[in-house]
Amino acid sequence: xxxxxxxxxxxxxxxxxxxxxxRLSESLAGRMEILTxxxxxxxxxxxxRETFIDAVFAGDWPxxxxxxxxxxxxxxIAGGYPEALGRAAGKRRDAWFAAYVTALIQRDIxxxxxxxxxxxxxxxxxxxxxxxxxxxxxxxxxxxxxxxxSSLRRYLALLEATFLFRPLPAWSANLGKRLIKSPKxxxxxxxxxxxxxxxxxxxxxxxxxxxxxxxxxxxxxxVRKQAAWSDTRVRLFxxxxxxxxxxxxxxxxxxxxLVGIEVKAAGAVCAKDFVGLDALAExxxxxxxxxIVLYAGAQAVAFGDGRFAMPISALWRLGGGGGx
Numbered sequence: 058x059x060x061x062x063x064x065x066x067x068x069x070x071x072x073x074x075x076x077x078x079x080r081l082s083e084s085l086a087g088r089m090e091i092l093t094x095x096x097x098x099x100x101x102x103x104x105x106r107e108t109f110i111d112a113v114f115a116g117d118w119p120x121x122x123x124x125x126x127x128x129x130x131x132x133x134i135a136g137g138y139p140e141a142l143g144r145a146a147g148k149r150r151d152a153w154f155a156a157y158v159t160a161l162i163q164r165d166i167x168x169x170x171x172x173x174x175x176x177x178x179x180x181x182x183x184x185x186x187x188x189x190x191x192x193x194x195x196x197x198x199x200x201x202x203x204x205x206x207s208s209l210r211r212y213l214a215l216l217e218a219t220f221l222f223r224p225l226p227a228w229s230a231n232l233g234k235r236l237i238k239s240p241k242x243x244x245x246x247x248x249x250x251x252x253x254x255x256x257x258x259x260x261x262x263x264x265x266x267x268x269x270x271x272x273x274x275x276x277x278x279x280v281r282k283q284a285a286w287s288d289t290r291v292r293l294f295x296x297x298x299x300x301x302x303x304x305x306x307x308x309x310x311x312x313x314x315l316v317g318i319e320v321k322a323a324g325a326v327c328a329k330d331f332v333g334l335d336a337l338a339e340x341x342x343x344x345x346x347x348x349i350v351l352y353a354g355a356q357a358v359a360f361g362d363g364r365f366a367m368p369i370s371a372l373w374r375l376g377g378g379g380g381x
Contacts, residue, residue, distance in 0.1 A: 096137030136248015190270030228294035
């Protein structure tokens with residue numbers, strides 16, 4: 058490569074973060090570009106190039122055309138891994154998820170770190186899947202897993218390095234108010250989280266209390282994928298105050314402007330669903346560009362200046378080009 062520095066001649070693939078590999082003899086700084094391939098986005102599955110992030114920061118998006126909303130439970134349970142999507146829902150898809158997790162833990166994590174706690178990893182990953190959408194409480198997680206704090210932090214770092222665990226940091230600024238600093242628990246794929254927690258579309262229909270966290274993980278994952286190609290470069294956070302006001306997802310652009318997104322599994326939206334977004338607008342000193350509630354309904358509705366309710370499908374339909 059040093060004799061011929063033309064880019065694009067070598068493609069190295071793997072299922073773990075190359076920078077975390079302990080036996081990497083050279084950093085290859087300045088000689089390689091790292092591309093993280095997320096599971097497929099809904100736009101990729103529907104033949105659309107999503108521009109949701111650009112549209113919401115521009116604030117001049119076109120109205121959403123009428124469309125039949127998808128079966129959200131089915132979409133979330135399916136996830137975005139191509140191999141899993143190619144299998145029928147149920148035992149065949151579950152078998153792929155199980156084999157994938159086993160391979161990562163037994164091969165990649167063993168390569169990354171010579172640890173004795175590999176038997177703890179599946180249980181830890183399952184507990185994380187059951188807590189998606191909630192705050193990461195290290196003390197509670199340590200008690201539940203009987204894993205010491207020091208080892209638990211190391212294990213979580215390894216799950217991040219193998220692209221399974223994707224915590225969402227808390228948004229903060231130099232504010233006069235105290236905010237919750239704990240990250241939120243999210244896995245890279247909602248379908249994987251549903252498999253690990255034992256949820257199916259049918260079980261979620263019978264007991265919908267678990268669907269909210271999975272739907273939130275799904276939305277965070279879709280926005281994270283779009284952030285890789287959107288013209289507007291953003292960082293992703295969550296927002297929560299000690300009084301319990303929260304926003305599930307906060308996007309911050311390079312200029313410090315914000316877009317807040319609240320995720321609701323309900324089929325209707327009311328004014329109180331914007332309480333967290335209003336708190337974020339106040340605490341950010343007017344930097345909130347738009348406050349959006351994504352919900353399980355089919356209509357896009359304005360709730361005053363800069364406040365909107367949109368169907369979940371706006372993620373891949375709003376401003377998107379192409380077919381589907």
